[in-house]
Amino acid sequence: MEKRPTNRSTLAALALLLAGCAAPGMPQGGPYLSPTECRDLAALRSNAPVTMAQHQSELAALRKAGYDPSPWNDDPYYPDDLQAAQRLVDYWFNTECPQSSPG
Template structure:
């Protein structure tokens, strides 16, 4: 099988994708959300009034999930925000359900 010239530009992307998959499978015991973030996210999900502290906590979790609100004229908005929200939801389900209530 010949190496197609159109495949060469995709090679770095494929390498990073595979490296990310391998790193993700090795970090099963890593927590992404702090106890404070778990508490604040739980309160926001239960319709507690938003406060500056809760908003900062949620924004920190979204940033950790890859969302960068400082990008002006983001061509991927709102998809990148929604992807980060889904990631935070997964972390919340996996890490915060066992957390003791504050």
């Protein structure tokens, strides 16, 4: 079985998820995604026309998950850091957003 290298973003996202620690901007002891972010992320997944506000909600959620989209930073970990943040946001969406619950 091939062993994949891990990077600091993946490790940081897993540490936040498993340890329950809060990064700056993350709520302590409550849901990570706001009701607005849940609504907008659901809309993005529905393939309906997307608004700028929905994209901004997605970016806010990715930032909560540790992604920094700064264009002035030559990020040697891109796209791994973005993908790690997307996995964490997907986990939050699936566990926190009522519309994502199987019914």
